[in-house]
Amino acid sequence: MKKLLLALFPIIPFFALSQEPVMKWDFENIKNRNSIDFITNITDTIEGNFEEADGVAGKGLRLDGFTTRVIRQEPNLKRPGIEFTIEAWVALGEYPWNWCPVITTESDEVKGYRLMIGPLGQVSLQTAIGEQWISCTSANETLPLRKWMHLTGIYKAGKEMSVYVNGELSASLPIHGSMTFPANAKCVIGMVAVPGKPSDIHRTGGTVAEYYGLEGIIDEIKVTGQAKTAEQVKSSFLKYTVKTPDIAVRKLPKVDKNPGRFGAFYTKLKYYPGWDNLWPVDKDPDIVVCFDKSPVKVIFWRGTRYGPSWISENENWMTDQSVEAWEERSENNEGCFEHMQDRHCRFSHVRIIENNDARVVVHWRYALVSSHNSTWMPDPKTGWEAWIDEYYYIYPDATSIRKVSWNKGTLGKNVQYQESLPLLHPGQMKGDLLNIDYVHVADYENNIGPVSFVEKPKEQPTDWANKYTIQQYNFKSENKPFICFEPGNKMEIRWNHLSEYDRHVGCNHFPVGQARCDGRSSKMADRPSHCDSFPISDPVIHGNGVREFWNGLYGMTQMSMTDLVSFGRSWAYAPAMKLTGEGFTFKGYDKSQRCYQVENTSQQTGQLEVNLQGSKESPVINPAIFVKNWNSDITKILVNGKETKNFRVGINHQLDGNDLVLFIFMHATEPVRITFLPLVK
Numbered sequence: 308m309k310k311l312l313l314a315l316f317p318i319i320p321f322f323a324l325s326q327e328p329v330m331k332w333d334f335e336n337i338k339n340r341n342s343i344d345f346i347t348n349i350t351d352t353i354e355g356n357f358e359e360a361d362g363v364a365g366k367g368l369r370l371d372g373f374t375t376r377v378i379r380q381e382p383n384l385k386r387p388g389i390e391f392t393i394e395a396w397v398a399l400g401e402y403p404w405n406w407c408p409v410i411t412t413e414s415d416e417v418k419g420y421r422l423m424i425g426p427l428g429q430v431s432l433q434t435a436i437g438e439q440w441i442s443c444t445s446a447n448e449t450l451p452l453r454k455w456m457h458l459t460g461i462y463k464a465g466k467e468m469s470v471y472v473n474g475e476l477s478a479s480l481p482i483h484g485s486m487t488f489p490a491n492a493k494c495v496i497g498m499v500a501v502p503g504k505p506s507d508i509h510r511t512g513g514t515v516a517e518y519y520g521l522e523g524i525i526d527e528i529k530v531t532g533q534a535k536t537a538e539q540v541k542s543s544f545l546k547y548t549v550k551t552p553d554i555a556v557r558k559l560p561k562v563d564k565n566p567g568r569f570g571a572f573y574t575k576l577k578y579y580p581g582w583d584n585l586w587p588v589d590k591d592p593d594i595v596v597c598f599d600k601s602p603v604k605v606i607f608w609r610g611t612r613y614g615p616s617w618i619s620e621n622e623n624w625m626t627d628q629s630v631e632a633w634e635e636r637s638e639n640n641e642g643c644f645e646h647m648q649d650r651h652c653r654f655s656h657v658r659i660i661e662n663n664d665a666r667v668v669v670h671w672r673y674a675l676v677s678s679h680n681s682t683w684m685p686d687p688k689t690g691w692e693a694w695i696d697e698y699y700y701i702y703p704d705a706t707s708i709r710k711v712s713w714n715k716g717t718l719g720k721n722v723q724y725q726e727s728l729p730l731l732h733p734g735q736m737k738g739d740l741l742n743i744d745y746v747h748v749a750d751y752e753n754n755i756g757p758v759s760f761v762e763k764p765k766e767q768p769t770d771w772a773n774k775y776t777i778q779q780y781n782f783k784s785e786n787k788p789f790i791c792f793e794p795g796n797k798m799e800i801r802w803n804h805l806s807e808y809d810r811h812v813g814c815n816h817f818p819v820g821q822a823r824c825d826g827r828s829s830k831m832a833d834r835p836s837h838c839d840s841f842p843i844s845d846p847v848i849h850g851n852g853v854r855e856f857w858n859g860l861y862g863m864t865q866m867s868m869t870d871l872v873s874f875g876r877s878w879a880y881a882p883a884m885k886l887t888g889e890g891f892t893f894k895g896y897d898k899s900q901r902c903y904q905v906e907n908t909s910q911q912t913g914q915l916e917v918n919l920q921g922s923k924e925s926p927v928i929n930p931a932i933f934v935k936n937w938n939s940d941i942t943k944i945l946v947n948g949k950e951t952k953n954f955r956v957g958i959n960h961q962l963d964g965n966d967l968v969l970f971i972f973m974h975a976t977e978p979v980r981i982t983f984l985p986l987v988k
Contacts, residue, residue, distance in 0.1 A: 326539070328529040329385045332377065332496065334359070334368040342368070342377060351379045356584050362526030363396045363455055363547045368497075371581035372401070372522025373821060376498035384412065386488050389464040390534040393422045393432070394543060398455045398552035399523040400579070401733070401833040402426050404505040404822050407521055409458065410528055413500050418489035422460045424450065424521060426506040427830055430477060432460030432468050434486040443468035443480040452833060453554045457544040461534045462486065474544030476537065496528060497521045505822045506830075509814075513642020513678050513825025522581060524552050555579065557733040559624055559818070559835055562595055562604055569703045569955070571596045571659045571667045576608050578819060585821070594657055596667050601705040603786050603863045610819040610835075612646040613657045613671055615699060616730070617863040619784035623740055625863065626818070626837070628726035630695050630711060632675050632683050632718055642825030644675035644683040644693075647817040654682070660698070663957025665968040666931065667701040678823040684719055693717040700900045702970055703955055704929050705786070706862030706874075710899040712854050724857060725844045727790070728837040729780055730818060731811055731829075737838060738809045742781040745803065745839060747868050749777040751794060751876055755868045757781075758842065764802035772797050777875050778842050779868060791860035791875035793847045793898070801841035813838030858899045877928040888915040891934075902931040902968075912939040915983040919975075927975040934983075937967035945982035946973065 328346060336343040337359060341350045355374025360367050368377070395409045403426055411421035417438050423431040428451070431444040443460070449472055450456050459471035464485035470478045498520035508514045527547075535543070560576035573591040577583050586592070586609060596605040602620035607613050616626040629646035642648075649655045654674035661668035675683035675693045682692035693713065701707040711724065729740060737745075737760075744757035754774070761767065775798040779789040792798070811832030816824050818835050829836040846857040860878050881896045881903075890909025897904050903917070915934065921927035941956045957968040971981065 326531055326533055326535070328531050330379070330494070330530040332528040333364070334362065334366050334526060337366075337368075347383070349379065349383045351377050353377050356581070358580075360524045361550070361553055362524065363549055364527060367396070367524045367526035369524050369581075370497045370521050371584065372403070372520050373581065373585055375520055377496035379494040381491055381493050384492055384494050385530070385532075387420065387462070387486070387530070388532060389485065390532075391420075391462050392531045392533060392535045393420075393460040393529070394531075395422065395458050395528040396455055396526040396547075397424070397450070397458055397521070397523060398554060399424070399450060399452050399521065400554045400557065400581070401452065401522050402428055402831055403521055404519045405503055406431070407499055407519065408495065408497075409521065409525065410494060410496050410530075411500050412489070412492045412494050414489045414492055415501060416489055418487045419492055420462065420486060422458060430458050430470050430472055432462065432470050434462055434468065434482075436482060436484045436486055438487070441468070441480070441482055443470050443478050445470055445472060445477040448831075449477060453552060453556070455549045455552055459535070459540050459543070461540075463534050471537075471540045474541040497525060505816075505824050505827050507828040508824050509826025509828070510642045512640045515678050515823035517823055519822065523554060557835075558622070559610070559730065559732055560606070560608060561622060562597070562606075562618075565597055565602065567599060569597065569599045569664065569667070571662045571669060571701075573659070576606065576610075578610055582819060594659060594669060596669070596701055598703060598705050600703065601786065601864070603705045605699075605701060605707065607657045607669060607671065609652050611817075612649050612652055613655045613673070614646055615669070615671065617788045617861070619782055619786045619788075619863060621784050622732075623782045623784045624730035624732075625780060625782070625788035626728045626730060627709075627861075628723070628728055628840070629673060630675065630713065630718065631723040631726070632693065633721045635721070641677035641679045641681055644677050644681075646673050646676070648678045648823070648825065649673065649676045650821050650823065653680075661957075661959060661968075663959065663968060665703070665955040665957035665970040667699075669699045669701065671697040671699070678825050684717060698899075700902070702901070702929065702931060704862070704972065705864050706860065706901075706929075708899060708901045709859045709861050710856055711858075712856035714853055715850070715855050723843065724846055724848075725859065726840045727778065727780065727842065728817075728840055729782075731813060731832075731836045731838055733834055734811070734832050736809055736811050736832070737807060740782060741839065742783060743808065745781050746842060747779045747781060748775040748798065748800065748842060749868050749872050750775050751777075751872060751879060753869065753872050755872070758800055758802060760803045760805045760808045762805050764804050767802040769800070772799050774798070775800070775842070776879070777868070777871050778844075779871060785865055786863045787865070788863045789861070789866070789871055790844070791871065791878060792844055793858060793879055795847040797845040798842045799844070803839055811836060856899065860901065873926050874928050876924065877926045877930075880925045882922070882925040882927055883920040885918045885920070886916065887918075889913055891915055900931070900933070902933050904933050904935075906935040907937055912937055912985045914985065917981050919979045919981070921975045921977050921979050923976045927973065927979050929970065929972055929974075932969045932981070934967040934969070936964040937985075938965050939985040941967070941969070941983060942986050943984040944969070944971065945984065946971070947980050948982070
């Protein structure tokens with residue numbers, strides 16, 4: 308019989324037909340980053356970040372999806388004969404970026420065999436026959452997440468390949484011919500043998516091939532030199548009493564403890580250990596802003612490349628796009644240049660500028676970067692490229708001004724300044740986050756309308772672009788995110804198809820994604836995604852010397868759209884101010900801070916009185932007043948001659964004196980007189 312087999316398959320070395328494993332990894336004995344096989348006493352290298360974890364039998368190996376792989380070198384690699392069986396226990400935390408092997412013997416040639424898991428939860432046995440990969444593949448979504456699954460691939464030369472999942476036949480394929488094995492091969496477990504691009508990408512030129520792996524736990528990987536029968540496969544599956552694997556349900560970071568005061572805090576936010584361990588950072592890389600009168604938080608986190616996110620009381624996330632630029636669209640360019648592509652935050656940094664009881668100021672600075680790690684429009688003489696400075700003036704009422712500025716002439720002609728990005732947690736559907744009327748828009752004349760999920764989006768009106776200045780995403784939360792733009796804003800509206808409402812549909816290259824791709828469609832709910840980014844606004848651009856900038860009023864509150872129109876007018880059409888008091892000069896209203904500017908030009912600080920000319924057209928809502936060189940403390944604040952306690956005072960200690968920031972909780976549609984009473988020493 309052996310002579311007959313050699314005559315039929317003379318070029319294929321083979322191991323004897325046997326039910327005993329000829330290669331096995333049970334991960335029971337891991338020492339010095341090596342896994343030792345008790346059967347053969349072979350030592351295999353474990354690379355990257357990994358952990359021992361509970362397996363289906365004793366210990367298993369936790370893979371991080373980014374760095375972990377197990378390698379068996381060629382001298383210890385058994386080549387298959389005319390038939391073989393591969394078995395593995397796998398529990399996934401998320402699906403791979405594209406087809407990824409549980410185990411592969413491929414090299415850089417189309418030779419060998421591999422048991423693969425696909426980006427849609429498929430299982431495939433693939434063998435190299437006739438210089439092409441022949442695949443026997445299960446249906447999509449065969450593998451659930453966070454559950455132990457027994458995978459079996461069976462090969463019979465010249466007959467068939469088959470795939471079993473949890474002891475049941477999942478796919479079979481007749482084959483002709485036999486597999487070609489590479490001359491110089493190594494066995495790789497848990498990671499692609501050569502770099503590859505993610506599936507479902509938007510732009511080929513904006514995507515870079517990289518190594519990626521499985522994220523989850525593996526155990527009891529075996530290769531035997533015989534094609535097992537269906538009964539034997541079933542018996543292998545039933546051999547173990549399977550428990551729930553130690554893989555937590557993924558959620559974007561949560562701040563469990565609210566400090567109970569308004570302010571900004573440096574911290575280190577956590578997503579899940581495999582992702583967290585990638586970052587070579589110490590204890591204070593992120594910033595969280597909390598409010599004492601609201602459960603809302605503002606988070607500047609590495610997972611969103613430090614782009615700020617507004618988080619509701621029930622952990623619904625809203626973030627925003629950076630300034631974005633791009634070359635003329637083609638398949639050969641590098642795609643978008645934006646903060647999304649700065650996966651390691653090499654060019655994105657955040658710091659607290661001001662942090663007192665009345666106001667927090669956070670500065671976010673970034674360069675526009677492509678997936679190829681190139682910067683945008685570097686000057687050939689100086690090397691300076693496009694850099695953006697964003698300042699966030701955050702107030703105790705859970706609102707903020709976003710000021711975005713850059714040097715003139717550094718952005719080019721293909722630019723987008725703003726794009727709203729609601730974020731989906733892994734497993735979260737659009738219908739969990741958004742109501743059917745998912746956005747409401749308005750202008751400052753109180754014209755309010757919904758933008759919705761509908762059956763026929765293309766039949767909806769398209770003439771809204773030049774009319775609207777306010778948007779509020781209709782989150783299934785008590786607190787909803789909004790933006791007010793300046794008059795003259797252009798807003799692009801898009802209705803969404805109703806078929807997407809109960810799905811996790813969007814793009815998952817951002818947030819948290821480490822794959823270098825400029826756009827990847829979410830087909831599964833395994834990763835965080837951003838979705839439904841319209842309306843997109845083209846805001847009013849201002850110039851100041853060599854700088855250009857735009858302003859937006861952001862927040863997450865319980866205000867209705869009618870309230871937001873009034874609130875937006877209090878900023879866009881801020882009431883005029885008059886002041887009395889010796890030695891004080893009014894410097895104007897700064898929309899980019901949502902704050903009246905006053906300067907004490909004397910050496911002393913006396914009583915200051917300001918009059919805000921409030922009206923229905925220019926209401927007074929939660930005003931902020933900055934006094935440069937105040938150089939005193941506040942004892943009392945009077946509103947229309949009566950003392951109020953509903954205010955916040957912040958003192959900024961500067962090199963040239965102490966500045967004061969006053970924030971008052973109030974709402975008035977008539978003139979208001981505010982009196983500052985300094986501490987008399």
